[in-house]
Amino acid sequence: MAVYTEINDEELARFVAGYDIGELMSYKGIAEGVENTNYLVHASKGNFILTLYERRVDPADLPFFLGLMEHLASRGINCPLPVRDRNGKMLNLLSGRHAALVTFLEGVWPRRPKVEHCSGLGRALAEMHVAGSGFSLQRPNALGPAGWRPLFQKFSANADDILPGLSKLISAELDHLGGAWPTNLPTGVIHADLFPDNVFFIGDKLSGLIDFYFACNDALAYDIAVCLNAWCFETDFSFNATKGQALIRGYQSVRPLSSEERLAMPTLARGAAMRFLLTRSYDWLNTPKNALVARKDPFDYVRRLRFHQSAATIADYGGPSS
Amino acid sequence: MAVYTEINDEELARFVAGYDIGELMSYKGIAEGVENTNYLVHASKGNFILTLYERRVDPADLPFFLGLMEHLASRGINCPLPVRDRNGKMLNLLSGRHAALVTFLEGVWPRRPKVEHCSGLGRALAEMHVAGSGFSLQRPNALGPAGWRPLFQKFSANADDILPGLSKLISAELDHLGGAWPTNLPTGVIHADLFPDNVFFIGDKLSGLIDFYFACNDALAYDIAVCLNAWCFETDFSFNATKGQALIRGYQSVRPLSSEERLAMPTLARGAAMRFLLTRSYDWLNTPKNALVARKDPFDYVRRLRFHQSAATIADYGGPSS
Numbered sequence: 001m002a003v004y005t006e007i008n009d010e011e012l013a014r015f016v017a018g019y020d021i022g023e024l025m026s027y028k029g030i031a032e033g034v035e036n037t038n039y040l041v042h043a044s045k046g047n048f049i050l051t052l053y054e055r056r057v058d059p060a061d062l063p064f065f066l067g068l069m070e071h072l073a074s075r076g077i078n079c080p081l082p083v084r085d086r087n088g089k090m091l092n093l094l095s096g097r098h099a100a101l102v103t104f105l106e107g108v109w110p111r112r113p114k115v116e117h118c119s120g121l122g123r124a125l126a127e128m129h130v131a132g133s134g135f136s137l138q139r140p141n142a143l144g145p146a147g148w149r150p151l152f153q154k155f156s157a158n159a160d161d162i163l164p165g166l167s168k169l170i171s172a173e174l175d176h177l178g179g180a181w182p183t184n185l186p187t188g189v190i191h192a193d194l195f196p197d198n199v200f201f202i203g204d205k206l207s208g209l210i211d212f213y214f215a216c217n218d219a220l221a222y223d224i225a226v227c228l229n230a231w232c233f234e235t236d237f238s239f240n241a242t243k244g245q246a247l248i249r250g251y252q253s254v255r256p257l258s259s260e261e262r263l264a265m266p267t268l269a270r271g272a273a274m275r276f277l278l279t280r281s282y283d284w285l286n287t288p289k290n291a292l293v294a295r296k297d298p299f300d301y302v303r304r305l306r307f308h309q310s311a312a313t314i315a316d317y318g319g320p321s322s
Numbered sequence: 323m324a325v326y327t328e329i330n331d332e333e334l335a336r337f338v339a340g341y342d343i344g345e346l347m348s349y350k351g352i353a354e355g356v357e358n359t360n361y362l363v364h365a366s367k368g369n370f371i372l373t374l375y376e377r378r379v380d381p382a383d384l385p386f387f388l389g390l391m392e393h394l395a396s397r398g399i400n401c402p403l404p405v406r407d408r409n410g411k412m413l414n415l416l417s418g419r420h421a422a423l424v425t426f427l428e429g430v431w432p433r434r435p436k437v438e439h440c441s442g443l444g445r446a447l448a449e450m451h452v453a454g455s456g457f458s459l460q461r462p463n464a465l466g467p468a469g470w471r472p473l474f475q476k477f478s479a480n481a482d483d484i485l486p487g488l489s490k491l492i493s494a495e496l497d498h499l500g501g502a503w504p505t506n507l508p509t510g511v512i513h514a515d516l517f518p519d520n521v522f523f524i525g526d527k528l529s530g531l532i533d534f535y536f537a538c539n540d541a542l543a544y545d546i547a548v549c550l551n552a553w554c555f556e557t558d559f560s561f562n563a564t565k566g567q568a569l570i571r572g573y574q575s576v577r578p579l580s581s582e583e584r585l586a587m588p589t590l591a592r593g594a595a596m597r598f599l600l601t602r603s604y605d606w607l608n609t610p611k612n613a614l615v616a617r618k619d620p621f622d623y624v625r626r627l628r629f630h631q632s633a634a635t636i637a638d639y640g641g642p643s644s
Contacts, residue, residue, distance in 0.1 A: 003353045008433040008434070009430045009431065009432055009433050010433065010434065012430075013430075023524065023525070024430060024524075025428045025429070025430075025524060026426075026427075026428050026429055026430055026522070027430060028350075028352040028353070028354060028362055029352065029353035029354070030350040030351065030352055030353065030362075031325045031350070031351035031352065031353055032350060032351070040350055040352070040362060042428065104348075105348075106347045106348050106364065107347070107348055108331045108334075108335075108346060108347075108348055108349060109331065110331060111330040111331050111332065112330070112332065200348070202345065202346075202347060203345070
């Protein structure tokens with residue numbers, strides 16, 4: 001949550017002149033996004049988000065992310081549309097950073113998601129999955145099962161500094177997931193990070209999805225598992241099955257799940273919890289305490305993981321078993 | 323430059339409902355302002371800046387600041403207009419902070435001010451001074467001459483940690499200013515902090531003035547002296563007399579200076595440099611090195627002060643001596 005790269009008015013005016021968006025009227029650095037620097041830019045032809053990509057983003061991935069947003073927007077998904085400059089390019093340089101301009105999306109993300117939010121989320125996620133088919137670029141999931149053990153090895157020696165026993169818990173869970181992970185599920189483009197701060201609503205109506213910077217090709221149902229983790233637990237870590245039911249019903253109203261996907265849901269949910277437990281643990285140990293970005297507590301995902309370990313079927317998440 | 327106070331969507335929606343500005347469409351925390359937290363709020367009836375006043379602002383001063391903006395806006399000055407809620411109030415509470423909503427002002431502040439900017443600035447400053455007459459509330463200048471010595475005493479013991487000899491330099495300058503400070507100048511409402519980041523332009527045309535949170539009653543010409551310090555020095559600390567001339571000419575095209583004001587300009591400029599030297603020195607010694615807000619180097623104002631000490635008349639600033 002920070003502005004890492006300052007830009008000046010003259011270089012921004014030159015940058016804006018490269019696009020058919022009119023005159024620069026104002027710009028403000030906004031406190032959103034952990035990875036990149038974002039400015040809200042008002043030009044005489046509209047409002048835009050200008051993103052400067054910082055060190056943690058691999059420039060080789062940018063054509064996938066930007067191309068995906070353009071692909072989805074052209075198929076009616078409400079997401080930021082990358083603006084092409086007068087030469088047809090979506091990506092340029094500004095202040096020594098790769099930079100892209102996307103349309104501004106109205107809406108507010110729900111700090112305390114309600115059942116109605118989960119229902120809209122499910123529908124929008126399924127619509128995104130359907131619309132993603134036909135997108136020509138590919139990007140493997142760097143934070144999928146194949147990436148978990150290498151990431152764990154980077155901090156396993158210090159894992160118990162976070163929580164006594166954490167190293168053993170992760171190690172045993174990785175062993176389990178290695179054997180149980182499904183490989184026969186329908187795949188496609190997934191968002192992979194659809195937390196509440198990436199889903200906008202106006203009132204209770206979903207207005208759009210943002211932040212496709214973890215999007216990749218993977219099992220579609222894994223995206224639901226991420227959302228079950230991110231949207232359906234209460235602050236006391238209890239799972240709210242009414243929210244889970246709303247999410248899965250909303251999803252199935254657009255794209256019905258196969259029996260394999262339903263069967264796999266508890267395992268997928270364990271895997272999704274593992275993915276966030278691993279990245280949060282790594283960041284916890286590697287982010288200075290006084291950094292601009294607040295560290296997120298890995299313990300939240302230990303609690304979620306314990307719930308998933310006790311779940312037998314999709315019914316435990318509010319879903320229908322057939 | 324930070325968002326000190328987080329707000330949530332539900333409490334903001336309730337807050338917005340208290341005003342006749344339509345439905346909440348989006349809000350973003352913006353990285354502007356050192357003292358307070360600012361959000362850019364888009365409601366269906368327009369764009370607004372929501373300010374949450376943090377600890378360093380005395381709530382007793384808020385009616386002056388907000389009332390002044392309303393007074394100036396009603397007299398045609400382009401500045402943020404505080405929005406009154408359905409009960410006619412300009413000030414409310416949000417997330418435990420005093421909070422006000424003002425209209426959003428288009429424009430971009432010039433990172434490298436040019437001569438044309440200084441000319442527009444001079445005119446706008448004089449127009450503000452003229453429009454300020456008749457404003458009924460009063461606020462003494464807490465950072466005027468009477469406040470300088472008490473502020474210096476708070477850090478004089480450590481001043482030489484910033485720069486060897488700084489304590490002696492400030493002490494001697496305060497002695498000089500104590501004897502030389504003019505008391506016979508026309509007074510009124512001044513902005514007192516009209517740095518480039520508080521003046522917006524669209525292209526080269528001035529679009530408005532913001533940030534009235536140091537405004538007070540004092541000698542009008544002192545406001546010019548602040549601007550000479552803030553706008554007319556180059557990055558090598560040389561004074562650009564062409565910019566000074568543009569500023570003073572622009573000002574006089576609206577409000578001609580009296581002979582006393584012209585005579586006093588070098589002294590006023592020394593005083594303005596002293597004011598920023600004192601606050602920057604104090605902040606330098608009292609801001610943790612890893613704070614969210616960047617410390618500004620007090621040395622810049624030692625260099626400015628030396629120029630002013632060598633100035634004999636307003637002609638040294640590009641102004642006409644009669």
